[in-house]
Amino acid sequence: MKAQTNTLDYQEYMQNAALVFLERHQAEHLGDLSTLLNRTINHLVACLDVTESVAVKLASLAHIELVEIAFRQRLDLDYSSDTVVVIKDPIKGFYWSVPVSLIYERILNAPDNVRLRSANS
Known part of the structure; x- marks a missing residue:
């Protein structure tokens, strides 16, 4: 049983x-x-000495977890304002307060922003 526990921990x-x-x-x-x-x-x-087959499995499982995390985060309209967006993770109880100016600077106005487009026609 201890070997199985160690494998699961690893x-x-x-x-x-x-x-x-x-x-x-x-x-x-x-x-x-x-x-x-x-x-x-x-x-x-390369960095953690995981075999390739195990690394493929773990990367896939981690990606599923990443997608689940992204879908549980929500915009909290009650606490957001014109200048600050509040994002919450109800599962973990985390809240993030992000200035709109930072979203604009780091995402929308970033030089490498080729994916996001203006909503204006």
């Missing part, structure tokens, strides 16, 4: 490492999931 730890890598680098690969997953797999193999 897989959980490595899946968490994959999730952290995905979160850190997802903005670099908007719309290019295969490149992001390949980078994650390569990171697990």
Whole structure:
């Protein structure tokens, strides 16, 4: 039983490492999931000495978790204003207050923004 527990702990730890890598680098690969997953797999193999087959499995599981995290975060209209957006994660109880000016500066007006377009016609 202890060997199985150690294996599960190892897989959980490595899946968490994959999730952290995905979160850190997802903005670099908007719309290019295969490149992001390949980078994650390569990171697990090269930096954490995970076998490639296990790295593929863990990267895939971490990606599923990342998608689930993204869908549970919500805009909190009750606490947002014209200049500040409040985002909440009801599962973890986290709240983030993000100035609209920062969203504009870092996302909308970023030099590498080729995906997001103005809503004006």
